[in-house]
Amino acid sequence: MDExxxxxxxxxxxxxxxxxxxxxxxxxxxxxxxxxxxDFPQATIYYAVKANPSREVLSVLDEQxxxxxxxxxxxxxxxLALGIxxxxxxxxxTIKKAKDIAYFYEKGVRLYASxxxxxxxxxxxxxxxxxxxxxxxxxxxxxxxxxxxxxFGCNPEMAYDLLVLAKKLGLQPYGISFHVxxxxxxxxxxxxxxxxxxxxxxxxRESEHIDIEMINMGGGFPATYKYxxxxxxxxxxxxxxxxxxxxxxxxPRTIIIEPGRSLVADSGTLISEVILVSxxxxxxxxxxxxxxxxxxxxxxxxxxxxxxxxxxxxxxGTVDKTILAGPTCDSMDxxxxxxxxxxxxNLVQGDRLYIHATGAYTSSYASVAFNGFPPINTICIP
Numbered sequence: 001m002d003e004x005x006x007x008x009x010x011x012x013x014x015x016x017x018x019x020x021x022x023x024x025x026x027x028x029x030x031x032x033x034x035x036x037x038x039d040f041p042q043a044t045i046y047y048a049v050k051a052n053p054s055r056e057v058l059s060v061l062d063e064q065x066x067x068x069x070x071x072x073x074x075x076x077x078x079x080l081a082l083g084i085x086x087x088x089x090x091x092x093x094t095i096k097k098a099k100d101i102a103y104f105y106e107k108g109v110r111l112y113a114s115x116x117x118x119x120x121x122x123x124x125x126x127x128x129x130x131x132x133x134x135x136x137x138x139x140x141x142x143x144x145x146x147x148x149x150x151x152f153g154c155n156p157e158m159a160y161d162l163l164v165l166a167k168k169l170g171l172q173p174y175g176i177s178f179h180v181x182x183x184x185x186x187x188x189x190x191x192x193x194x195x196x197x198x199x200x201x202x203x204x205r206e207s208e209h210i211d212i213e214m215i216n217m218g219g220g221f222p223a224t225y226k227y228x229x230x231x232x233x234x235x236x237x238x239x240x241x242x243x244x245x246x247x248x249x250x251x252p253r254t255i256i257i258e259p260g261r262s263l264v265a266d267s268g269t270l271i272s273e274v275i276l277v278s279x280x281x282x283x284x285x286x287x288x289x290x291x292x293x294x295x296x297x298x299x300x301x302x303x304x305x306x307x308x309x310x311x312x313x314x315x316x317g318t319v320d321k322t323i324l325a326g327p328t329c330d331s332m333d334x335x336x337x338x339x340x341x342x343x344x345x346n347l348v349q350g351d352r353l354y355i356h357a358t359g360a361y362t363s364s365y366a367s368v369a370f371n372g373f374p375p376i377n378t379i380c381i382p
Contacts, residue, residue: 006025006028007269007354007356009025009381010023010025010269010354010381011314011354013379013381014269014271017271017379018377019271019272019273019292019293019352020270020271020272020273020291020292020293020297020298020376020377021270021271021376021377021378021379022268022269022270022271022298022358022359022362022363022376022377022378022379023268023269023271023378023379023380023381024052024054024056024057024264024267024268024359024378024379024380024381025267025268025269025381026056026057026060026267026380026381026382027267027382028266028267028359029057029060029061029263029264029267029359030060030064032262032263032264032266032267033045033060033061033064033066033263034064035232036221036232036257036259036262036263037064037065039232039233039235039236040236040239040240040255040257042240042255043217043255043256043257044067044254044255044256044257045065045066045067045256045257045258045259046066046067046068046069046090046092046216046256046257046258047061047066047067047068047069047258047259047260047263048069048071048092048219048258048259048260049068049069049070049071049075049078049079049260050071050075050260050361050364051260051261051263051264051265051360051361051364052260052264052268052359052360052361052362052363052364052378053075053078053364054363054378054380055078055082056380057264057380058078058079058082058084059082061263062082062084066088067088067089067090068084068088068089068090069089069090069092069258069260070089070090070091070092070093070104070109071092071093072093072100073100073103073104076089076091076103076104076107076109080107085108086107086108086109086110087108087110089109089111090109090111090112090113090256091104091109091111091112091113092113092177092258093113094113094114094115094116094119094135094152094153095119095152096119096122098122098125098126099126101122101123101126101127102126102127104127105126105127105130109127109130110127110130110131111130111131111133111174112127112130112131112132112133113132113133113134113135113177113216114132114133114134114135114162114166115134115135115136115152115153115154115159115162116154116162117162117165120132120162120165120166120169120171121169123166123171124166124169124170124171127171128170128171129170129171129172130171130172131171131172131174131175131214132163132166132171132172132173132174132175133174133175133176133177133214133216134154134159134162134163134166134173134175134176134177135152135153135154135159135176135177135178135179136153136154136155136156136159136176136177136178136193136196136197136200137153137154137155137178138153138178138179138180138181138189138192138193138196139189139192139193143181143184143185143186143189145181145182145183145184145185145225145306145307145308152179153178153179156196156199156200159176159200160200160203160204163204163208163210163212164204164208164210167208167210173204173210173212174212174213174214175212175213175214175215175216175252175254175256176197176200176201176212176214176215176216177215177216177217177218177256178193178196178197178216178217178218179218179219179220179258180193180218180220181220182219182220182260182261183220183222183223183225183229183261183307184220184221184222185222185229185230187230187234187235187238187239188238189220190217190220190238190239190242191238191242191245191246193217194215194217194242194243194246194247195246197215197246198246198247198250200212201215201247201250201252202250205250212252213252213253213254214252214253214254214255214256215243215247215252215254215255215256216256216257216258217239217255217256217257217258218257218258219257219258219259219260219261219262221235221257221259221261221262222235222261222262223261223262223265223266223357223360224265224266224310224356224357225307225308225309225310225357226308226309226310227308232262243255260360260361261360261361263360264359264360265357265358265359265360265361266356266357266359267359268357268358268359268360268362269354269355269356269358270293270298270299270354270355270358270362270376271352271353271354271355272291272292272293272352272353272355273291273292273350273351273352273353274289274290274291274347274348274349274350274351274352274353275290275291275292275327275349276288276289276290276349277289277290277347277348277349278290285321286320286321286322286323286340287320287322287323288322288323288325289322289323289324289325289341289343289347290325290326290327291324291325291326291327291353292326292327293326293327293355293376294325294326294327294328294333294335295326295328295330295332295333295334295335296326296328296330296333296366296367296370296371296373297326297327297328297366297367297370297373297374297375297376298358298362298363298365298366298376299326299335299355299358299362300361300365300366301361301362301365302335302336305335305336305337305338305339308336308339309355309356309357309358310355310356310357311324311341311343311353311354311355311356312353312354312356313343313344313347313351313352313353313354314351314352314354315344315346315347315351316344317344317345317346318344318345319342319343319344319345320342320343320344320345321340321341321342322340322341322342322343322347323336323337323340323341324336324340324341324343327371327373328370328371328373329371330370330371362376363375363376363378
């Protein structure tokens with residue numbers, strides 16, 4: 001299905017729906033999964049549930065054979081309720097309560113991420129003999145639209161010590177993981193991270209007789225936003241080449257990838273209604289367009305104008321550079337002011353805007369009831 005045909009499908013389905021509403025085309029999710037599986041045939045896919053935890057999305061990915069990366073006990077319960085076996089799950093959040101580790105272990109999960117000594121000690125107590133993979137800090141990832149290089153992970157020197165400690169405490173030092181940043185457009189970042197993984201793996205094997213079996217390359221693969229990215233096939237070609245270059249004959253037994261955005265973003269269209277069109281002065285060069293979806297109810301990734309969505313209207317004609325803002329009584333609820341949006345000059349209240357590639361980190365990021373606005377309604381179509 002080409003892009004125009006897919007949009008016509010969304011358009012026809014969404015006309016009678018109240019806005020704001022996120023419409024997910026599940027056929028695109030299937031296609032994206034198959035594309036990724038074909039591009040990385042040696043890898044096990046763990047879908048990052050946090051990207052879009054809709055039951056229908058999880059069910060489709062379950063049917064495709066995906067495993068699942070879980071961030072909380074609430075996500076765990078949701079996935080287990082679908083009948084998905086716990087041996088297809090990982091607890092990928094490095095920040096977790098001891099009682100939650102015990103809960104995951106009780107439910108049968110045996111694969112855990114970590115990056116700190118206290119967490120390793122908690123895992124040894126509450127998830128004995130489990131497989132542990134250590135998350136390392138990547139290089140500076142400013143080339144990602146949504147960097148992840150500060151809060152999670154530790155430097156390789158600390159990762160070495162923690163994996164040694166894990167073994168002493170009866171855990172299985174199983175793997176090393178990294179994340180080069182979400183919507184990463186610089187493919188070379190994977191090579192830098194894989195070099196660190198290979199060096200750490202070699203040192204652990206030679207000095208501590210610890211055999212690292214798994215490398216988890218995280219996510220970071222792109223969705224189709226306003227500005228172009230290299231095609232997924234180019235990502236796969238280069239990353240697979242990096243793996244062989246860095247590991248050679250010591251190629252890991254298991255490779256994991258944790259896509260979220262790249263699997264589900266392109267399948268979603270957020271439909272929003274124009275509430276108001278105004279200017280701040282009689283001589284202002286720019287309009288403000290206020291819509292019923294904003295920073296707090298679906299578009300939080302526009303914070304600092306990080307993620308730049310493609311936005312269209314059914315209206316045609318001359319377009320103007322427009323400031324786009326949300327509906328709440330909060331002055332930070334402005335999506336695009338510096339990088340203004342090209343919108344039809346004849347846009348009026350009641351018109352609809354279509355925000356594309358919004359299937360990831362929209363409904364799952366929306367506030368519960370800020371200013372009383374409810375979370376975004378999500379509807380899935382086959």
